[in-house]
Amino acid sequence: MTKKIFFIASLLLFFITACKQEKKVNKTKLQGLVFGTTYHITYLDNVDYQKSIDSLFYIVNKSLSTYIPTSDISKINKGDSTVVIDDLFLEVFQKSKRIYKETDGYFDPTVCNLVNAWGFGYKREKKDLDTLQVNELMKQVGLDKVSLKGRNIQKQFKDACLDFNSIAKGYGIDVVGRFLESKNVTNYLVEIGGEIRAKGKNSRGAYWKVAIDDPNADGTRSVSRFIDLNNQSMASSGNYRKFRVGKNGQKYVHTINPKTGFATESNLLSATVYGEVDCADVDAYATAFMAMGLEKSKEFLNKYPRIKAVLLYADKDGKIAEFSN
Template sequence: MAGAVLRGDEDLLTGRWIGLVMLAGVLSACGNGDTLERFDGPTMGSRYSIQYVRHIATPGPKTVQDEVEQILAEVDRQLSTYRSDSDIERFNALPADSCQAMTGPVLELIRAGEQLSSQSDGAFDLTVEPLLNLWGFGPQSREEQVPSAEALAEARQRVGHGHLRIEGDRLCKDAAVEVDFNSIAAGYAVDRIAARLQALGIDSYLAEATGELKAVGHKPDGSPWRIALEEPRDDRQVAERVIEINGYGVSTSGDYRKYFEQGGKRYSHTFDARTGAPVLHNLASVTVIHPSAMMADGLSTLLLILGPEQAWDYAQKHGIGVFFVLRDGERFVSRTNDIFERMTRGKTNDH
């Protein structure tokens, strides 16, 4: 994954699936003494970046960075599928009919995953890690491949949110399922960071982790936070649409950063848990705007799984602001709803 690269007055960030260009100026000051502070660093196999407006009474970047990195370290200890000592990987290593005491945040994300699974008739699922590994996209993968019908049938026996249950402060499973929070963990981390920034008295900021972000307030000169959504291309980064954000989380999921081709077919890392296979429709990317960065993160994945028609109907039914990019032969076409347009004009989120 590429990290944050400063290019003139633009910050180029590559997330888990697609890049987001944050048109947010270099460090600057205004006549009222406010300054735009910025810092970044590694996290979750990628990068995080924070920009915030510092007033006289708000803390400096070193203090804020320490607070942010404490949150990211805690999230990694709890949710990472790439370290064997994380809370969730210790649970994943347990056999069927086991329980493990869990922290509140882990149980919160399990409940969020259950909600998204229920609302998508099981298409979205936090337990698809065996499928990811089998197809070559997961943390225990060996090679990208189309699996045999027998191997796929075996892996599907270990997939399904219905195999999980919460008993008090314990997470339990009745099958050898493995939980993977990658579809909501980064958005959750961004929400945690945003809450901490607010508690520190910071009322204008842009917080981003692995491509998931939340923007609140304005830059020191009063201009809005502007985000450029990237066109889904394999060869280079091209801005598809520039939006203004104030008070919302933004997440984009796409099928074109992690994929392989075999037998003339393209297989992406986005899985439909109901079939056990990658999606094959022409919806190339989905951007979601939501008050919660975690929900934006999960919903962008959910909608990408559902495909263009079902995803559009879902977004309209649930009042979700969406921006779709679809493949049409050799070109891309975009589609957005009125909710997205209202939410991306720099107006404050009043939720």
């Protein structure tokens, strides 16, 4: 009898242990520095893809980084019309063309020279531009003035330059996400500098939960709300941290308005955009919204309901208010 009880107890222990082992999920976490910021990648698989992902970061930089003098985009910006663009550059260029049209030109990578002149680009010039200087640089602005002939970029103005920094980080996330999917990894979260692409669920079987920051200008961090990402990408943009004060005491923000050429704030404090689209797309939309301001952004969201957003702005009393769709 004692042996029988012992056998049953042992069998029960075996089944309990087996069930626990079945519920155990293999999770891999990778982190480091890339694109001038940090990255965190979590996926449900026990294979370490670090070397492959490092290689992907390398080819994205080689194609699209304005901070690398030998990259394809840097050569093109210097006037080399013989550069044969790769598939990555081609996709980003074509996405930019589409989003340029969708946002009525509020997303425009050709503000490159203005971004540099105002002190927020790779040249860090930090000028306090007057209207005449802005108007002169505005002649080069307009993605419709840049075209593709075969695999060569054609510029209407030879000194015009492209800056994909407001879409390339999101695109880099997409490249990593697509790679993981090619390895049959269906549950992952890729985050670079606060931009995110999430697929499937986390190790607890729940959708990936991410935070939206409050627009704190004093450098502190606090959370406005949390969002569950259900096979979605998310990107945020705000001028409350990235700004400088000129010699004249004027505040200049990093979002350059492609319509005016000036580095002045709209009435939006921050824009967090998410949806079942590529991270490159929401990255670009978030930048466009900061230039558009609240009302034009709301009009856009009404026209494109698949895109969701949380827009934080200052109301007439100076208090932080929120719009979401």
